[in-house]
Amino acid sequence: MTAITTIENKPEKTRERGIDRVLKLLAYLNERGNPVRVAELPKALGAPRSTIYELVRVLTESGVLELSGDDNKVYFGKLIYLYGINYLRENDLVRRGSAEVDALSKLTGETSELCMLHRNRQAIVHSHSGSRPLRISSEVGGQIPLPWTASGRLLLAQMTSSEIEALLSPEDMILPNKKLVAVADFVADCIGARGSDIVASTGLISSFTQCLASPIRGLMGKFLPPFVWCCRWMFMATGWRS
Amino acid sequence: MTAITTIENKPEKTRERGIDRVLKLLAYLNERGNPVRVAELPKALGAPRSTIYELVRVLTESGVLELSGDDNKVYFGKLIYLYGINYLRENDLVRRGSAEVDALSKLTGETSELCMLHRNRQAIVHSHSGSRPLRISSEVGGQIPLPWTASGRLLLAQMTSSEIEALLSPEDMILPNKKLVAVADFVADCIGARGSDIVASTGLISSFTQCLASPIRGLMGKFLPPFVWCCRWMFMATGWRS
DNA sequence: TGGCGTTGTCTGGTATATCGGACAATGATC
DNA sequence: GATCATTGTCCGATATACCAGACAACGCCA
Structure with a gap:
């Protein structure tokens, strides 16, 4: 469910600091969402x-990354998890938010998830699958395109039109x-979500699926900077019970 | 519950690569277990x-670290969590192990926890508190001295005496x-735990507490390299029911 | 079996990151 | 108000990390 992007290979002869390359490497692995061949x-x-x-x-020596499989693939290691x-x-939000999602x-x-805006995607921070035989859910750590869900609209609700389009x-x-999805429609949805306590979408990911x-928000009703968190429910429309 | 150590400040005039310093910084923050003043x-x-x-x-610009509080403290950021x-x-062990611990x-x-050996401590990877009014547990992410628990003994069971003493x-x-705790006694306990399916300790952390x-193990009964995982139960002796 | 493409390692040159130390700002103490 | 210690930033020198390219090993294909 994740799109693959490749960093522009500009042949400009500028050296790059190792730390910057490491940060890009980690971001790339996160974006890919699965082990990648070193080559x-x-x-x-x-x-x-x-x-x-x-x-x-x-990075593999230190445990931040781990090599796996026979074809020299690399992915996040247990040290990163630790x-x-x-x-x-030091961050109650994820812990308490996860507990609320479970509850x-x-x-x-129904499936409930804690999401955050990460770069130009929504990242699934915590997920608790619904108990019904037929259910949909996302994989924790996965990143989903914003236009696919109500949560995507909510996460961008506080941005200007140009900020939204840039993402x-x-x-x-x-x-x-x-x-x-028409960009203009999506932008309108986002702006329309401004100030809402709940946003719904139907039939985006597949027919009959709904997302709430x-x-x-932080204290005084303000969104937590940088306005990245929301809770969402994913369910088949036929099974909803209020 | 964590001990504070300072990296030896050898006044040798060798420059150090930025990446190496970053890895040490992350390890230090992990070891400290709470935000540290940048100064x-x-x-x-x-x-x-x-x-x-x-x-x-x-690192704070990238989101790997976050600054917090008024006195310029730094700790792990949400990007690291993500x-x-x-x-x-890509690692079922933690996920399935966590589910088993919950079960x-x-x-x-009783409190159940998934632990791993990390450097010279045992790290709490997942914890599920017991349901009784009086219970003990460790904080996820925390690192506990090995001699304090049965799990510490188990984690070192496959090592030689000198390897154990080095840790x-x-x-x-x-x-x-x-x-x-006498080093010799502890080493003997570790070696005595070799091949055991369950190891118990009583009254180490406090009177009346027991640790199982x-x-x-991996396939064919082998410990998973580098023999770092175990499951443990922490409980008050008076409440145990088999 | 030979050719080809890919992978992974190695080496020396040089672009630049790392560092020591200077300096300004801040807060605490007398 | 002066002094002191600490913090955070800045700057130029230089030690070295980053890089291009060479090379060996390997697997695939005709």
Whole structure:
């Protein structure tokens, strides 16, 4: 469910600092969402082969990345997971939000998820699948195009039209059912979601699916900077019980 | 529950690559387990002030780290969390292990935790608190001295005596009740745990507490390299029901 | 079996990141 | 108000990381 993008391979002869390359490498792996062959990283990241092999060596030695499989694929390692759960110790939002999502899912029997805006996608931070035999859910860590869901509209509700348009890529405007979402319509939906406590969408990901999304606000009703969080429910329309 | 260590500040005039400094910085924050003032990092990491301020700037800009509070403290950012949950997509062990831990906790009513060996500590990867009014648990992400628990003994069971001794620091041999664990006794416990399916300890962290630990093995009964995983139960002795 | 493309490692040159130290701003103390 | 210690930024020198390109090994294909 994730789109693959390749970083522009500008043949400009500027050296790049190793740290910057590492950050891009991690972002790329996150964007891909699965292990990637080391050999394809130089081209994907627009970096020299020797540089990439050396960075991967350093990062796998430290445990930040791990090599897997027979064809020299690389992905996030357990150290990153360990560091990541440290984040929760100082950030109640994800912990409490996850607990609320679990509770909501049990209450309604439907898939509930905690999402955040990450770059130009929505990232699934926590997910609790519904209990009904037929249900839909996203994979935790996955990144979904914003135009596909009500939560996508809600996450962009506080932005200006030009800010919203800057985040959209042509391939993300195409729904899984191949239908095209008009940019103008999507922008209007986002702006229309402004100030709403709940936003709904129907039949975007597939027929009969509905998405309800609700913003997570900070104190005094303000959105948490940078306005990235929301809670959403994904369910088959036929099974909803209020 | 974490011990604070400072990286040796050797005044050797060797420059250090930025990536290496970043990895040490992340490891230090993980070890500390809470936000740290940026100003104390140079000394803690044995690095020049300008270098550290620059690295922190780059990492906070990218979202890997976040600044918090009024006194310029830094800790892991949401990007690290996001990258970390990606790890789960390709690593069933943590996901299934966490589910098992949850199930075990519900079954027994006691605190259950998934742990791994990380450097010279045991790291709490997942925890599910018991349901009884009085219960003990560790904080996810926290790192606990190995001599304090049965799981510590189990995690080191496959090592040689000298390997075990190399991992022990004097301050970790002191229990929360101020009693000193003899290195020789601890090493004997570890070696004694070899091949066991379950290891128990009583009254280490506090009187009346018991810890049961069980190894997580790979196929063919082998420990998963590098033999880092186990599941443990922490409970008050008076409440145990088999 | 030979040719080809890809992968992974290695090496020396040079562009620049790292560093020490200077300096200004800030807050605490006397 | 002066002094002191600490913090955070800045700058030029230089140690070295980054890079292009060479090379060996490997697998695939005709």
